[in-house]
Amino acid sequence: MTYQVLARKWRPKTFESLVGQEHVVRALTHALTDQRLHHAYLFTGTRGVGKTTLARILAKSFNCETGITAKPCGVCSACTEIDSGRFVDLLEVDAATNTKVDEMRQLLENAVYAPTRGRFKVYVIDEVHMLSNSAFNAMLKTLEEPPEHVKFILATTDPQKIPVTVLSRCLQFNLKQMTPQLIAGHLKHILEVEAISAEPGALNLLSRSASGSMRDALSLLDQAIAHGAGKVEEAQVRDMLGTVDLDYLFSILDALLDGDAAGMLQVADDMATRSLSFDEALQELASLFTRLQVAQLAPQAVADDLPERARILDLAARLDPEFVQLGYQIAVHGRKELPLAPDEQSGFVMTLLRLHVFRPVQAGDTPRQRPQVSVAKPSLVAPAVVPSKKIERAPTPATEPAIIAELLVEPSLPEPPVVVLTTAPVQTAPVQTDDWHAILAALKLGGMARELGQHCELRSIDGAQVVLCLSPTHRHLQMKPAQDKLQQSLSEYLGRSLQLTINLEEVAGETPAAVAQRNRHENQNRAVASIEQDDFVREAIDLFDATLIESSIKPV
Numbered sequence: 001m002t003y004q005v006l007a008r009k010w011r012p013k014t015f016e017s018l019v020g021q022e023h024v025v026r027a028l029t030h031a032l033t034d035q036r037l038h039h040a041y042l043f044t045g046t047r048g049v050g051k052t053t054l055a056r057i058l059a060k061s062f063n064c065e066t067g068i069t070a071k072p073c074g075v076c077s078a079c080t081e082i083d084s085g086r087f088v089d090l091l092e093v094d095a096a097t098n099t100k101v102d103e104m105r106q107l108l109e110n111a112v113y114a115p116t117r118g119r120f121k122v123y124v125i126d127e128v129h130m131l132s133n134s135a136f137n138a139m140l141k142t143l144e145e146p147p148e149h150v151k152f153i154l155a156t157t158d159p160q161k162i163p164v165t166v167l168s169r170c171l172q173f174n175l176k177q178m179t180p181q182l183i184a185g186h187l188k189h190i191l192e193v194e195a196i197s198a199e200p201g202a203l204n205l206l207s208r209s210a211s212g213s214m215r216d217a218l219s220l221l222d223q224a225i226a227h228g229a230g231k232v233e234e235a236q237v238r239d240m241l242g243t244v245d246l247d248y249l250f251s252i253l254d255a256l257l258d259g260d261a262a263g264m265l266q267v268a269d270d271m272a273t274r275s276l277s278f279d280e281a282l283q284e285l286a287s288l289f290t291r292l293q294v295a296q297l298a299p300q301a302v303a304d305d306l307p308e309r310a311r312i313l314d315l316a317a318r319l320d321p322e323f324v325q326l327g328y329q330i331a332v333h334g335r336k337e338l339p340l341a342p343d344e345q346s347g348f349v350m351t352l353l354r355l356h357v358f359r360p361v362q363a364g365d366t367p368r369q370r371p372q373v374s375v376a377k378p379s380l381v382a383p384a385v386v387p388s389k390k391i392e393r394a395p396t397p398a399t400e401p402a403i404i405a406e407l408l409v410e411p412s413l414p415e416p417p418v419v420v421l422t423t424a425p426v427q428t429a430p431v432q433t434d435d436w437h438a439i440l441a442a443l444k445l446g447g448m449a450r451e452l453g454q455h456c457e458l459r460s461i462d463g464a465q466v467v468l469c470l471s472p473t474h475r476h477l478q479m480k481p482a483q484d485k486l487q488q489s490l491s492e493y494l495g496r497s498l499q500l501t502i503n504l505e506e507v508a509g510e511t512p513a514a515v516a517q518r519n520r521h522e523n524q525n526r527a528v529a530s531i532e533q534d535d536f537v538r539e540a541i542d543l544f545d546a547t548l549i550e551s552s553i554k555p556v
Contacts (some may be wrong), residue, residue, distance in 0.1 A: 045175030048213030177212025198232035338433035
């Protein structure tokens with residue numbers, strides 16, 4: 001008998017057996033029960049989350065001989081033929097190999113014909129984002145107004161590449177990646193039915209390696225069963241996947257807490273001997289720091305059945321929460337810098353040493369000191385001040401140390417004079433409360449808050465109440481963040497808490513923005529007049545009948 005792989009054998013055939021996509025199942029079930037059928041559906045999500053499986057179940061719901069139902073019988077000829085891929089009215093198209101417009105036109109030409117066996121003719125187009133723009137344009141009209149007997153089910157892993165004209169014609173359902181816990185639970189159920197023994201740690205490793213894909217998890221499970229000769233054991237799964245045993249990471253953190261840098265490097269050497277992936281080791285280390293932080297801040301969130309629960313709680317009690325955050329950041333950045341390292345082991349070692357350098361100081365640690373480097377002190381006295389000694393003959397061995405000691409004695413420097421500084425009271429400029437131009441110039445504002453203040457006029461400052469006036473033509477500047485920032489700056493300038501009110505009405509005088517615009521205009525006029533009065537410019541205008549371009553003149 002031919003062996004059937006687990007990914008095909010355990011492919012869900014009903015909505016109830018689908019794992020991890022309850023939000024999509026609920027919407028489709030209600031639509032089928034109420035007979036609210038759309039003509040086009042779009043399923044998006046990463047590989048192995050159930051897009052094609054949902055399309056086939058939906059096709060069975062449309063064509064089941066018992067009627068349109070959310071619970072197809074699975075035993076009628078339509079259901080069995082769809083499950084086996086032999087149903088004549090279910091057309092599964094791989095858009096990756098049928099990207100051209102001619103192929104799409106040929107496919108849609110048959111859509112006008114009634115279905116041969118079923119109630120609906122169902123087109124399932126997988127990886128629809130691979131179609132060309134011409135192919136998308138060719139299917140737009142049919143996709144928007146198909147015949148009543150046609151249903152389209154599109155599936156893609158990259159919805160960003162699908163034109164919005166196609167997206168607007170479909171009901172879109174985003175399928176989520178599956179959590180490791182959900183995958184591990186499903187694998188456990190499958191192995192119980194298959195009567196295969198498995199260790200929980202092995203299933204956790206397989207579920208994490210699947211990266212949210214149930215199909216990948218089932219393929220890895222097939223490989224693990226073959227690798228373990230009918231058993232799924234954690235040690236064998238680690239060897240198969242090349243994953244890093246958590247014991248290595250716990251040993252690294254234990255050595256880190258003990259201040260044993262050599263012990264940390266020994267663990268790295270052991271990992272290199274086993275040819276383990278240092279990239280995955282840093283990934284697992286960051287994940288471990290995450291679980292440690294959770295154990296510190298939300299211990300009730302740590303699962304009781306977690307195999308490493310005791311060791312995680314012990315490390316969480318011994319490490320500072322601040323260092324756990326730092327360690328997570330070091331592990332993440334170390335993994336990012338791994339391709340830039342001379343080799344992976346060197347990058348991993350430097351990350352461990354970085355953890356050691358920034359590790360928290362324990363009670364029994366000796367104070368860390370920098371190595372002392374002898375540096376000659378520069379002389380603070382001019383050479384002429386240092387007394388010179390004239391040596392007429394070579395010193396004898398008895399007198400040489402004394403002379404050398406005398407020369408090395410630093411000359412005594414005169415005591416610096418004592419300077420008494422008297423601090424005069426700082427004279428601060430009085431706070432102006434009636435000149436809005438001066439107040440605004442003193443405020444440290446920028447962006448929209450500065451623009452709002454420049455277009456306002458001060459009406460009154462009465463105690464803690466400041467009233468400004470803003471012209472209705474500039475109402476777009478009256479935004480809440482800008483008002484809050486302007487109010488805060490006014491409170492700091494006046495030295496008291498204020499309440500700012502801005503009324504929309506015509507201003508009576510000149511706002512700071514109007515004054516600034518008038519000054520710019522006057523400066524521009526003066527610059528133009530200065531250029532026009534220049535003898536060289538006037539001569540050029542008269543000689544060549546030239547025209548002065550005023551917009552090219554900028555005041556300086």
